[in-house]
Amino acid sequence: MAQKKRRRLGDILMEWGIVTADGLAEAGEHADKESVRIGDALVALGLVDEEDVTKAMASQFDMEYIDLDKNVVVPTEPLLPDKLMRDHQVLPLTKEGNRLKIIITDPLDLETLDMLRFRLNLDLEPCLASKSKVRAYINQYVRGDITIDDAVLDIERQTEQDLAAQTGEGELTEDSAPIIRLVTMIIGEAVNGRASDIHVEPMSDRVRVRYRIDGICSERPSVPKRMQGPVLARLKLMAGLKLDERRLPQDGRIKMTLNGEDVDFRVSCLPSYHGESVVMRILQKENVQLGIAALGFEQSDVDRFNRIIRRPNGIFLVAGPTGSGKTTTLYAAINELNRPDRKIITAEDPVEYNFTGINQVQINEQIGLSFARILRAMLRQAPNIILVGEIRDMEVAEIAIQSALTGHLVFSTLHTNDAPSAITRLIDMGVKPFLVASSIQAIMAQRLIRKICTECREADPNPDRRVLRALGFRDDEIQRTTVYRGRGCNRCNGTGYRGRQGIFELMEMDSATRELAFNRAPVGEIRRAARAGGMRTLLEDGKQKVAAGVTTPDELVRVAQAEQLAGED
Numbered sequence: 001m002a003q004k005k006r007r008r009l010g011d012i013l014m015e016w017g018i019v020t021a022d023g024l025a026e027a028g029e030h031a032d033k034e035s036v037r038i039g040d041a042l043v044a045l046g047l048v049d050e051e052d053v054t055k056a057m058a059s060q061f062d063m064e065y066i067d068l069d070k071n072v073v074v075p076t077e078p079l080l081p082d083k084l085m086r087d088h089q090v091l092p093l094t095k096e097g098n099r100l101k102i103i104i105t106d107p108l109d110l111e112t113l114d115m116l117r118f119r120l121n122l123d124l125e126p127c128l129a130s131k132s133k134v135r136a137y138i139n140q141y142v143r144g145d146i147t148i149d150d151a152v153l154d155i156e157r158q159t160e161q162d163l164a165a166q167t168g169e170g171e172l173t174e175d176s177a178p179i180i181r182l183v184t185m186i187i188g189e190a191v192n193g194r195a196s197d198i199h200v201e202p203m204s205d206r207v208r209v210r211y212r213i214d215g216i217c218s219e220r221p222s223v224p225k226r227m228q229g230p231v232l233a234r235l236k237l238m239a240g241l242k243l244d245e246r247r248l249p250q251d252g253r254i255k256m257t258l259n260g261e262d263v264d265f266r267v268s269c270l271p272s273y274h275g276e277s278v279v280m281r282i283l284q285k286e287n288v289q290l291g292i293a294a295l296g297f298e299q300s301d302v303d304r305f306n307r308i309i310r311r312p313n314g315i316f317l318v319a320g321p322t323g324s325g326k327t328t329t330l331y332a333a334i335n336e337l338n339r340p341d342r343k344i345i346t347a348e349d350p351v352e353y354n355f356t357g358i359n360q361v362q363i364n365e366q367i368g369l370s371f372a373r374i375l376r377a378m379l380r381q382a383p384n385i386i387l388v389g390e391i392r393d394m395e396v397a398e399i400a401i402q403s404a405l406t407g408h409l410v411f412s413t414l415h416t417n418d419a420p421s422a423i424t425r426l427i428d429m430g431v432k433p434f435l436v437a438s439s440i441q442a443i444m445a446q447r448l449i450r451k452i453c454t455e456c457r458e459a460d461p462n463p464d465r466r467v468l469r470a471l472g473f474r475d476d477e478i479q480r481t482t483v484y485r486g487r488g489c490n491r492c493n494g495t496g497y498r499g500r501q502g503i504f505e506l507m508e509m510d511s512a513t514r515e516l517a518f519n520r521a522p523v524g525e526i527r528r529a530a531r532a533g534g535m536r537t538l539l540e541d542g543k544q545k546v547a548a549g550v551t552t553p554d555e556l557v558r559v560a561q562a563e564q565l566a567g568e569d
Contacts, residue, residue: 009039012056013048023047046294049454054105054130061107063126066093068103068133069455069491080120088112089134099123105131135192136491152182152223172226174233174243182227183234186220187265187280191258193493196282198265200235202228202275213493214450214500215323228275235278239267247271251350254280266350283352292332295325296501298544301536304506305444309333309411314441315404317391319416325448325502326413327352327389333411334358334387346387347374363389375399379408388412394430401431404439418538419443419507420526423517437517442508447538447559448500449551452484453492457549460485467553471543471560484549501550503542503559507535 010027013019019027019042031041039057042048051067058065068091079092079100090112091103100122104113107128117124172179186209190198195211200223202208207223223231233243239252254265266281292302308316316333318326331353334344338357349363349371359381361374371388372395378386390413391397404410416422422443426436463483473481486496507513512529531537542556 007060009053009056009060010042012059013042013052016052016056018052018056019048044294050130050132054128057107058128061128063107063128066103066127066129068129068137069489084116084119086138088116089131089138090116091129091134091137093127095122099125101125101127103127103129103134105129105134133491152221152227172230174230174237176230179227179230179234182223183231183238187256188258189220190280191263191282191284198280198282200231200278200280202232202272202277204274207231207275214495214497215448216450216495232269232276232278235267235280236269236276239265239269241267241269246276253350264352266352281352292336295329295332296545296550297504298536298541301504301506301541304442304508305333306336308442308508309337309409311409311441313404313407313409315400315410315412315439316441317412317414317422317443319414319419319422319443319445320447321415321417323448324446325500326446329444329446329502330387330411330413331355334385337385342384343382344385344387345378345381345383346389347371347378348387348389359383371396372399375403379403379406383408385409386411390414391426391429397426397429397431398435401435401439405435414443416445418527419445419505419535420523420530423513423526424520424523427517427520433518433520437509437514440509440517442506444504444506445538446502446504449503449542449545449559450497450555451499451501451550452552453486453489453496453498455491455498456487456489456496457484458487459483460552463553467557471546471553471556472539473543477547481547482549483546483553485552496552497555501545503538503545503556505535505538505541508533 010019010024014021014024023042023045024038027038027041027045027047030036030045031038034041036044039048039053043050043053055065057063079095080090080102085091089105093101093103095101100120102116102124104126105128106112107126113124113126116122186200187198190211193211193213195213196215197212199210199212199217200207201210206225207228209220209223210217211220212218236243236250236252238254241250241252249271250269252267252269254267256263256265261284264283266283268279268281270277270279292305297305318329320326334346335355338344338355340357343359344357345359345361347361347363351360351362354360361378363369363371363374371390371392375386375388375396376399386400386403386408388396388400388410391400400410400412414422414425416425420443422445423436423440427433460483463478465478468478468481468483469475486492486498488494488496492498507530509517510533512533513526516526516529539556539560542551542560545551546553546556
């Protein structure tokens, strides 16, 4: 008898009205390009929620869907070893006789199911839950061999005599097993908690550990002061830094495999008053392999952005402070343009992510390999597209502009608060106004705002009208706008926010703004001309996201800050 043909995931989602044919086609292109499954592509592009994909997969494979947030209680009795659950991201539900009902995240992972059947000598009834919810449940409820707090207590309980007996040394070192375990657990907890940075900061009486999650630092229980030396030495050893150099800043990298995924860490070590402060930037490639739509653009800006980055020459600048997502936006743009018929070269400090098909060059000032020197060499490589990590001075700016004027498309970043300020910043650097006016195609300023958690989002019954007025909402707009907030749940760790999205102002250069740039006009005049030409400001873009229930008024005020509010006159 012929086997029943399995329905395609995209067809199921289209039938349910969750994704359109155009969205499915876009996801298909992204899946082919990045060698990922169609469901992962849909989630990465922001077209479908992960839970919808999981439900569709459950339907596709005739499996039961389990929502771990809906009062599902996983048994506390040891049906599976903790390590097995953590290593393979599975959870047991119930056991009846010789049959175990088990939660998995991938119906095609037959190897894991076969291994479990063999090890447990049981029949399995697999159910399906989303990867993020299984990971969150395991991190919160499944106890590993030892927690970070337990690791610290264990080390403190050991006396100097115990250490001497176990390791042959009189004190803890970077190679001591407890220190290795503690550092590995700190890193693992940060990655599992979606942190972007780990801060290890020596203080007078302790070592403070903080994780930056969705742009906000949250503090972990501190590491005792007596462990400062070996913990910092362990991090420096992993990053390939000089252990005996404590007077000068150092930079390094760590590569690890966590939860079956390769994760890179960019490590910065800075001497401070109480010892060396270490910051690790967590670099996960999946975070930048996004479609342009997933960055948070409104549809009108998506169309303009796509049109601008496909021009044959000129400069496209992304402006904003450190940590505003400029690099992610540039990577999304060049990833979109990365085709076999185009040569793309980048000059970065440092190279954070490696992309197939793109020639990426690392800045190294110590040997004279500067942005300017690389840019000059780039032009002899006959590229179509050039990415310069940052325009820092007049020399780099002038070379970038000459590159644009000689037929190259140039992407770069600039540290300014808004798009119009980028023009005056370049002129202040010493670039001639006529070069600025003729070479720049567009400037985009951006910030990152926290998104309301979709699991606990609810209408705010009493939004602060003063905040809404400060954001530019008129009284009639306040009356007809439903403002949302996050109640706080396990998925967002009680914050009410989960994930971030960009707010943008995209200033496309036209005849009016070019003439103002040529005449060294003040920022206010350039801004007024840009708005008359159709530019939506950061605050106006943020207002749309508040009205759409993506974020809260308080979050927009926090990100836009007072100078942005003042700048909208």
